[in-house]
Amino acid sequence: MPILEVKNLYKKFEKVDVLKGISFTLEKGQVLAIIGSSGSGKTTLLRCLNFLETADKGQIIVAGKTVFDSDSQKVLNEQELRQNRLHFGLVFQSFNLFPQYSVHKNITLAAELLEKERWKENKCSNEEKKTALSAISENADKLLAQVGLTDKRDSYPFELSGGQQQRAAIARALALSPDVLCFDEPTSALDPGLTGEVLKVIKNLKSSDRTMIVVTHEMEFAKNVADEIIFMSDGIIEVRGDAAHIFENSTNEKLNAFLLKPPEEM
Amino acid sequence: MSFMEVTLQLLDGFKTTLLIFGVTLVFALPFGLVITFGSMSKFTPLRWLTRTIVWIIRGTPLMLQIIVVFFGPGLILGMQAFPRLTAVLVAFVINYSAYFSEIYRGGIESIPQGQFEAGQVLGMKKPQIFFHVILLQVIKRIVPPMGNEIITLVKDTSLARVIAVTELVKAAQDIVGLKAIIWPIFYIGAFYLLFSGILTLIFGYVEKRLNYFRG
Numbered sequence: 001m002p003i004l005e006v007k008n009l010y011k012k013f014e015k016v017d018v019l020k021g022i023s024f025t026l027e028k029g030q031v032l033a034i035i036g037s038s039g040s041g042k043t044t045l046l047r048c049l050n051f052l053e054t055a056d057k058g059q060i061i062v063a064g065k066t067v068f069d070s071d072s073q074k075v076l077n078e079q080e081l082r083q084n085r086l087h088f089g090l091v092f093q094s095f096n097l098f099p100q101y102s103v104h105k106n107i108t109l110a111a112e113l114l115e116k117e118r119w120k121e122n123k124c125s126n127e128e129k130k131t132a133l134s135a136i137s138e139n140a141d142k143l144l145a146q147v148g149l150t151d152k153r154d155s156y157p158f159e160l161s162g163g164q165q166q167r168a169a170i171a172r173a174l175a176l177s178p179d180v181l182c183f184d185e186p187t188s189a190l191d192p193g194l195t196g197e198v199l200k201v202i203k204n205l206k207s208s209d210r211t212m213i214v215v216t217h218e219m220e221f222a223k224n225v226a227d228e229i230i231f232m233s234d235g236i237i238e239v240r241g242d243a244a245h246i247f248e249n250s251t252n253e254k255l256n257a258f259l260l261k262p263p264e265e266m
Numbered sequence: 267m268s269f270m271e272v273t274l275q276l277l278d279g280f281k282t283t284l285l286i287f288g289v290t291l292v293f294a295l296p297f298g299l300v301i302t303f304g305s306m307s308k309f310t311p312l313r314w315l316t317r318t319i320v321w322i323i324r325g326t327p328l329m330l331q332i333i334v335v336f337f338g339p340g341l342i343l344g345m346q347a348f349p350r351l352t353a354v355l356v357a358f359v360i361n362y363s364a365y366f367s368e369i370y371r372g373g374i375e376s377i378p379q380g381q382f383e384a385g386q387v388l389g390m391k392k393p394q395i396f397f398h399v400i401l402l403q404v405i406k407r408i409v410p411p412m413g414n415e416i417i418t419l420v421k422d423t424s425l426a427r428v429i430a431v432t433e434l435v436k437a438a439q440d441i442v443g444l445k446a447i448i449w450p451i452f453y454i455g456a457f458y459l460l461f462s463g464i465l466t467l468i469f470g471y472v473e474k475r476l477n478y479f480r481g
Contacts, residue, residue, distance in 0.1 A: 099481030
């Protein structure tokens, strides 16, 4: 069973069709790269998956569970919407770290809030509470080590370089162990010299139980890290395939034209 | 009248000034936030209603509002609704809530959308996002305009004398009228200066405390 199934997703802003029937499946542990020109709908697709936008039509199914269905008459309450959201994580182009919290607190905040709500629902002893909070804290430290920011644990976001901020944001997105972790052009806001450290972290995250979708303009990264690549153009998936299929054997004219463009025009 | 006697009598008026100042802050600070939520509501009728009220409050003199709160109920219902001081407090709280609400709104709207979205994708509820992510950033941004408004409040308290509430200015005027000495009216300037000086120091301290982060 695929971890993620997207069926016939449509999204319109005002009068512009941004997504015109996107369907794909993703197996657990796979890395999917989405490439395409600006305005092709890549970011909107990620935002629909993360419920920052509501698709007009289509279905989203995670591990067999339908988390979005435009045909369903059922209106989700906030609790359900939240549960559905937690299947996905999103790393933003502009990091969006919380400036008033240390790096460590940025990572633990959401998990702590979830935990504290649980306490309200069922009584917990102080002992249990302490254990739960220290587990959250330890998990954050583990994630910080994973993204190589252990020494920045108590720094504030403004004290970090762009690359460090993005790595912290990745650790934050991982803290709630989403089924599918999405990256929205994670290196586009970075100086060229800083993209490497972030891409390396993403590459190292690849493991059998972590599924990732990366919207990117870094063709080398897509080629080397992604198991599969989707080329989007004008709101539809033009080509889907592995690196060899996309970069060497494609007969799709739009894709070939896109790949020939110099990077700054992408 | 000796300097000491004048000072004591003025201090009596100053107590009322402090009371108006304190009560207005205590109620208008949170009440302003409620108005902000109204004027930012996605429910259009509520938004328009709130914005109309804010327009009326900001569009008319506070002095007039004090008069309306004090005399209005008597004219309409034939009964006096509030004692003088209460009428002043009601008018001040309404007026300052409206001004504060606009400062809050400016602060909230200046926070990048990405901060709200980051909270959302981490599964936070709206109130959690507001209180744990947005609020402190808003406070940091609005300290200077709030400082301005609160110092204005110090001096606006003198409007209470329009319905014969003896605050600092009226206390001085009473002395001037009764004793035929003019200097007490100049002397009260020192009270206001001292008061706003202390407030300026407090705002400076708050700003400094919030300097530990940027954004």
